């Protein structure tokens with residue numbers, strides 16, 4: 001296997017996403033209770049979550065765009081309370097700021113530093129995490145999101161777009177992510193090498209096994225170091241960043 005670049009999932013690969021999403025919902029709810037108590041009473045957190053799920057189901061054309069789903073949810077919640085000019089932008093920025101206050105897994109930062117020193121990295125995410133806001137953008141040569149590309153993982157097109165942007169053939173890119181379907185199956189379909197980041201010790205039960213499996217990002221960085229040591233002819237990218 002010759003690996004010349006890494007593509008990385010973000011949520012639940014570099015940080016656990018659920019705590020940030022829950023906190024973001026809480027921040028939105030707190031703002032509503034202060035500024036629009038009627039809306040807050042009509043749409044407590046659980047009801048707002050169900051509304052968003054329903055809006056996602058009813059708007060499959062937005063399945064790649066979680067941000068637009070949320071904005072639509074806000075508009076709908078306010079309209080149901082008789083308010084047509086919902087403060088969509090304000091609420092979206094409150095949500096977005098909290099959603100990006102993620103706490104990295106303890107192994108993520110050091111591993112990113114090690115990998116980025118030798119290989120270009122692209123991020124491929126279906127979510128709306130913002131690497132600049134999080135402060136990790138300098139590790140990534142390319143950043144691809146489902147909303148930006150108009151198509152979400154596991155569609156092969158988003159992986160091929162990453163390969164094109166990196167200028168590296170798909171088979172020389174190792175895609176790493178926690179989700180068996182979105183990351184491993186999707187990347188394999190697009191011809192990338194695949195690594196399943198299995199932090200919770202699950203058993204693989206999704207068809208053909210991934211090329212590689214790691215328990216954390218340190219194990220990935222170790223494997224890439226060993227690969228480089230075993231074959232010095234593999235070109236490295238001194239200016240990978």
Ligand SMILES: [Mg+2]
Pocket residue numbers: 009010011012013177178179
């Ligand atoms: Mg993920």
